[in-house]
Amino acid sequence: MHVEGAAQVVEPMRAEAGDIALVRRVQKGDKAAFDALVLKYQHKVLKLVQRYVRNPAEAEDIAQEAFIKAYRALPAFRGDSAFYTWLYRIAINTAKNALVASRRRPVSYDLDLQDGSQVQAQARLADTETPEALALTDEIRRTVNEAIEALPDDLRLAIVLRELEGLSYEDIAKTMECPVGTVRSRIFRAREAIDRSLREVFDGGLGRIGDIE
Amino acid sequence: MTDRIKEQLSAFLDGELPDPESALLLKRLGRDDELRGALSRYSLIGAVLRSDGDVPAARQVAARVSAAIAREPARVAGFVRLPGRDVFLRGAAGFAVAAGVALGAVLLVQQVGSQDPAAPDAVVAQAELPPVLPPAEDPDIYVTPPAPDAPAGIPPAEFANYLVAHYGYASPLVRRSVGAGLISDDEPALADALPPAETTEP
Numbered sequence: 001m002h003v004e005g006a007a008q009v010v011e012p013m014r015a016e017a018g019d020i021a022l023v024r025r026v027q028k029g030d031k032a033a034f035d036a037l038v039l040k041y042q043h044k045v046l047k048l049v050q051r052y053v054r055n056p057a058e059a060e061d062i063a064q065e066a067f068i069k070a071y072r073a074l075p076a077f078r079g080d081s082a083f084y085t086w087l088y089r090i091a092i093n094t095a096k097n098a099l100v101a102s103r104r105r106p107v108s109y110d111l112d113l114q115d116g117s118q119v120q121a122q123a124r125l126a127d128t129e130t131p132e133a134l135a136l137t138d139e140i141r142r143t144v145n146e147a148i149e150a151l152p153d154d155l156r157l158a159i160v161l162r163e164l165e166g167l168s169y170e171d172i173a174k175t176m177e178c179p180v181g182t183v184r185s186r187i188f189r190a191r192e193a194i195d196r197s198l199r200e201v202f203d204g205g206l207g208r209i210g211d212i213e
Numbered sequence: 214m215t216d217r218i219k220e221q222l223s224a225f226l227d228g229e230l231p232d233p234e235s236a237l238l239l240k241r242l243g244r245d246d247e248l249r250g251a252l253s254r255y256s257l258i259g260a261v262l263r264s265d266g267d268v269p270a271a272r273q274v275a276a277r278v279s280a281a282i283a284r285e286p287a288r289v290a291g292f293v294r295l296p297g298r299d300v301f302l303r304g305a306a307g308f309a310v311a312a313g314v315a316l317g318a319v320l321l322v323q324q325v326g327s328q329d330p331a332a333p334d335a336v337v338a339q340a341e342l343p344p345v346l347p348p349a350e351d352p353d354i355y356v357t358p359p360a361p362d363a364p365a366g367i368p369p370a371e372f373a374n375y376l377v378a379h380y381g382y383a384s385p386l387v388r389r390s391v392g393a394g395l396i397s398d399d400e401p402a403l404a405d406a407l408p409p410a411e412t413t414e415p
Contacts, residue, residue: 018228021235029287031279032243038278039242039252040226042271043260050269060274067278068285075288137267144261162227163262169229188223191255192216198254 019083026074034074038067041084045091052095056133062098066091136201143201147194155193158186214247222248226255249275 019040025033046063053059070090077086148156154176161167161175169187173180218241224230225238242248253275260268 016228018225018230018235021228021232025239026288029289030239031282031287032239034282035249035275035279036225036239036242036252038275039249040256042253042274042278043257043268046269046271046274047260047264056269059269060271060277063271063274064277064281067274068281071278071282071285071288133269137269140257140270141261141267144258148262159262163259169224169227184224184229185220187227188216188220191223191258192219194258195251195254198258 016082016084020079023074023077023079023083026071027077034071037083037087041087042067044084045087048088048091049095052099056130058098062095063091065098066094069094139201140198143197144194147197148190151190151193155186155190158183159190162187214245214251218248219251222252223255226252226259 019037022033022037026037042063045066046059049059049062049066050056053062066087070087073090077083148159151159157176158172161172162169167175169180169183172183172187176183218238221230221234221238225235230238242252253271257268257270
């Protein structure tokens with residue numbers, strides 16, 4: 001499936017509401033809710049950081065630092081902007097600070113980004129230094145796209161409407177003329193089918209499944 | 214991990230899981246590494262689909278962040294110092310301190326007045342105290358013993374001044390107790406200094 005150019009899709013509104021619910025939980029002392037936010041956004045944050053730092057290990061360190069800063073600042077987060085927008089700003093600042101500290105130039109052009117959607121729209125993965133990391137990211141992209149192409153039509157349409165168009169389950173149900181529960185099941189089965197392929201990639205030597213968390 | 218749990222996870226990622234189920238799933242996420250891995254990969258799939266380029270797979274970020282925040286205190290929003298609320302917070306803190314001190318004072322006064330004369334420590338202390346005023350005439354009236362020259366606790370004058378200074382912060386119940394505990398026949402000035410308090414006489 002061709003997904004190039006899909007970067008302009010904004011984060012689904014429903015997911016933002018879910019993020020806010022998780023943020024509120026964190027603000028009440030629930031650390032597991034912050035774990036869930038990290039699991040959800042770690043890949044995007046890492047991708048953002050790698051625009052500034054080539055070394056994958058160093059980029060992971062900076063991403064980790066950004067999340068910890070976000071955790072410490074979260075009590076003051078009022079939800080005026082989307083969580084991921086706020087998080088991405090922290091990540092950018094953390095990466096810039098790391099660059100200043102190491103007195104190196106950024107990998108890519110300097111970004112003065114205002115929100116996460118712009119980050120998504122402009123983000124391009126910088127080359128990584130290790131062949132293994134480069135091979136893994138290439139393989140992930142290829143595997144996901146091939147797995148999507150191999151899905152039955154109803155599953156593919158459901159996950160495309162969700163991930164690329166950002167529709168809620170209710171809107172997808174109207175579009176596909178089926179119950180919301182069916183939409184939920186189709187999206188899950190689509191993800192699970194793609195995930196099976198991904199796990200084969202990780203088990204196949206390019207990465208270990210336990211490492212991808 | 215069953216397909217039912219993973220389907221819940223998929224809906225959770227999309228913000229489509231009802232709150233009660235989300236709460237249970239979060240608890241499970243905290244102890245189920247397989248479930249955490251699935252959430253990470255599901256989000257990776259979405260990131261790859263929405264991206265116009267490659268997305269790196271974060272390997273250890275989540276695990277390291279989780280370990281790091283486990284060592285951090287919980288970040289509860291109510292404990293954040295927010296602009297504009299300082300006056301309220303300061304007032305509340307002052308009230309709490311004053312109420313605590315007043316309550317401690319009440320307990321101290323009551324303890325001094327209710328010591329068992331038969332106890333060895335009380336016998337020693339009693340020997341140093343002047344006689345208590347008229348218990349024989351009206352045993353229901355409590356009278357604070359006059360201060361000794363070398364009291365075991367806080368000096369009475371400073372103690373009384375402190376209580377008067379913080380009187381306004383105390384609750385009505387504490388005010389009554391403190392006022393009744395302090396006012397005695399030989400301290401009319403203090404009685405005048407305090408706001409009107411209900412009598413403790415029956």
